[in-house]
Structure formats: structure tokens, C-alpha cells
Amino acid sequence: MEQYPEQLSGIFLSGIFQALADPTRRAVLRRLGQGPASIGELAKPFDMALPSFMKHIHLLEKSGWIHTRKEGRVRTCVLEKKPLAAAESWLSEQRALWEGRTDRLELFVTASRPKEKPE
Numbered sequence: 001m002e003q004y005p006e007q008l009s010g011i012f013l014s015g016i017f018q019a020l021a022d023p024t025r026r027a028v029l030r031r032l033g034q035g036p037a038s039i040g041e042l043a044k045p046f047d048m049a050l051p052s053f054m055k056h057i058h059l060l061e062k063s064g065w066i067h068t069r070k071e072g073r074v075r076t077c078v079l080e081k082k083p084l085a086a087a088e089s090w091l092s093e094q095r096a097l098w099e100g101r102t103d104r105l106e107l108f109v110t111a112s113r114p115k116e117k118p119e
Helices: 013-020 023-032 039-043 050-062 082-112
Strands: 066-071 074-079
Touching: 013 023, 013 050, 013 082, 023 039, 023 050, 023 066, 023 074, 039 050, 039 074, 050 066, 050 074
Parallel strands: none
Antiparallel strands: 066 074
16 A cells, blocks of 8 residues: 555545535535535525635535536535445554554553552
């Protein structure tokens, strides 16, 4: 396994995590977890101009978190599952790596302590 894989199962991890870096985008993803929604519905809770909000939508779409479809005059967003699985997989790998390191550190510290002599 590469030290820092840029791509995992066809999904670029840096884009996945970049998309999660912004609270507006996280809120959009949280809402889409409940089901598909129109751009207007997603933009409603945010105090920003529609062009600014659309930048967030485009970044989420480019990073693979969502896909959009247009029906008439309404554009609907749908959450994709692949990025979540990729992020979860990467985080699990990192957790296992660090748990192994902390376990080895604990063994080292325990083994290097001077043995206590009974009184």
C-alpha cells in the first residue's frame, strides 16, 4: 500500500475531505442524508446569494459526494455513498495504524520500567 494514496477506488480522497472542510457543505450533506432535495430547498437555510451557494454544490458534485439531475426547471441533488465508504475506509486504516503504534509504545514503556522489588 502506498504511504499517501491519492486515489482510493476511483475516488480522490483529498477532494472528499476538502468538501467536508466547510460547515455549509457538511450541512448540505447532512440534509441530503434524509433524501434528495432541490437546490432551492438546500439553499433556504443559508444566508448567502445563490451563486455563492452554487459554488458549494459544484464542489460537492466535483468531489463525488453528490450528483444532480435537472427535471424541468428544478435541479435536484442526491447523496452518493461511494465517498462516505472511501472516507470511512481511510479513517479505519488510520485508526488501526495509530492503535498499533500506541499499543507498541505501551509495551515499550511497560517493559522499560524498573521492576519493583518486594519489601
